[in-house]
Amino acid sequence: MIVGEQKPVQEILQMVAPHRKFLILGCGTCVKTCFAGGEDEVALLASALRLASRKDGRPVEIEELTVERQCEDAFIAEAAEAVSRNEAVLSLACGAGVQAVARRFPRSPVLPGVNTTFLGVLEHQGLFTEECAGCGDCQLAVFGGVCPFSRCAKKLLNGPCGGSQEGKCEVDPDTECAWHLIIERLSALGRLDQLRAYVPPKNWQTSLSGGPRKLIRKDHVI
Amino acid sequence: MEKPYRLSVFFCTRIVENEAPLLSQAPESVEIRPVPMACSSMVKDLFLLKALEAGADAVSVWVCPEGACRHVQGNLRAKKRVQRVQSLLEDIGLDGRRLTFFNLAPQDRVSISSRLEEIAALLAGIGKNPAGPPRSRDAEPGPATPAGLEPKAPDTHPG
Ligand code: SF4
Ligand code: SF4
Numbered sequence A: 001m002i003v004g005e006q007k008p009v010q011e012i013l014q015m016v017a018p019h020r021k022f023l024i025l026g027c028g029t030c031v032k033t034c035f036a037g038g039e040d041e042v043a044l045l046a047s048a049l050r051l052a053s054r055k056d057g058r059p060v061e062i063e064e065l066t067v068e069r070q071c072e073d074a075f076i077a078e079a080a081e082a083v084s085r086n087e088a089v090l091s092l093a094c095g096a097g098v099q100a101v102a103r104r105f106p107r108s109p110v111l112p113g114v115n116t117t118f119l120g121v122l123e124h125q126g127l128f129t130e131e132c133a134g135c136g137d138c139q140l141a142v143f144g145g146v147c148p149f150s151r152c153a154k155k156l157l158n159g160p161c162g163g164s165q166e167g168k169c170e171v172d173p174d175t176e177c178a179w180h181l182i183i184e185r186l187s188a189l190g191r192l193d194q195l196r197a198y199v200p201p202k203n204w205q206t207s208l209s210g211g212p213r214k215l216i217r218k219d220h221v222i
Numbered sequence B: 001m002e003k004p005y006r007l008s009v010f011f012c013t014r015i016v017e018n019e020a021p022l023l024s025q026a027p028e029s030v031e032i033r034p035v036p037m038a039c040s041s042m043v044k045d046l047f048l049l050k051a052l053e054a055g056a057d058a059v060s061v062w063v064c065p066e067g068a069c070r071h072v073q074g075n076l077r078a079k080k081r082v083q084r085v086q087s088l089l090e091d092i093g094l095d096g097r098r099l100t101f102f103n104l105a106p107q108d109r110v111s112i113s114s115r116l117e118e119i120a121a122l123l124a125g126i127g128k129n130p131a132g133p134p135r136s137r138d139a140e141p142g143p144a145t146p147a148g149l150e151p152k153a154p155d156t157h158p159g
Helices: A008-017 A037-055 A072-083 A096-103 A176-189 A193-194 B020-024 B044-055 B072-089 B109-126
Strands: A002-004 A021-025 A061-067 A088-091 A110-112 A114-124 A126-131 B005-012 B030-037 B058-063 B099-103
Touching: A008 A037, A008 A088, A008 B072, A021 A037, A021 A072, A037 A061, A037 B044, A037 B072, A061 A072, A072 A096, A088 A096, A096 A110, A176 A193, B005 B044, B005 B109, B020 B030, B020 B072, B020 B109, B030 B044, B030 B109, B044 B058, B044 B072, B044 B109, B058 B109, B072 B099, B099 B109
Parallel strands: A021 A061, A021 A088, A088 A110, B005 B030, B005 B058, B058 B099
Antiparallel strands: A002 A114, A114 A126
């Protein structure tokens, strides 16, 4: 899923300062799971912003709404009436959601309330880790299911680097060494031999480095 | 006569089974709005902010001593949520001391009384909640816990 965290409340206060009546729009999918922008976070942020504005003697009117997904127009449409009642929208979705909402409502300022951070997994309650860089050419089969592009600090394709200590990365000892994990996993699978093959430099053309990407499923396009 | 300060107390019913001991020990300057909880894990960050929005000048969360929660980690979860809301209050420029958190042993009336006096002294120093709703002198005090947010008394594990 997409992992993000809510922006610092002071930054949000500055963004919404020109508006006296705005909508906080949550997203009930990825950002809900990482406690950044679901219904609960919308309610908490709204309450905090109301308190802050009352303290400063400039009360604001805040409407709260959470749609299932902000990256899909069918769900965004559900917010149309609420958007029309407000001067601006503070979106708590990922950057894709914010842009999709802005596209749908060209006359409303749409402000981002979340810093979109990475594609990751929920390791345990409250801990999310980055596990995919969305490179557009998945090589997990080569690396035993552990991605060195997103999980090795040096993005080594023929690792490890030699600095790994007791399974931890030398760049950040709080992080597991991706190459330690790759070797462990391939050993467990009895496929360590796989690492004898040289892995050539990655062609990043398929990633964001090759420019903005588009995915077309012709069978779904009419 | 209306007391100058309002305090919402969210308390685990293992500390005191109902609000009577709190109300009977209320300091002279403080009107207490008690919110009983079957376990302190029921306290949500939103409830604490809503209490301030509804007019509480201070909010206090009372939980069992560490290691003594009947749901194992309820009081630890409550503590983390309180810490988060304290820092949120600081971020928005409201004094984080308005939200207090105490571990209290069951039926410890002496500590209850001294904690309430501590809060009364704190309120005398920091004053009313500047973000509360407007208060008229004759007005009936509004709810310090907004409708719909009163924790229900569950008979199941609150999770
Ligand atoms: S808008 Fe972003 S956060 Fe929400 S469902 Fe879509 S991808 Fe996930
Ligand atoms: S190889 Fe590419 S697509 Fe596969 S997990 Fe790594 S970054 Fe993601």
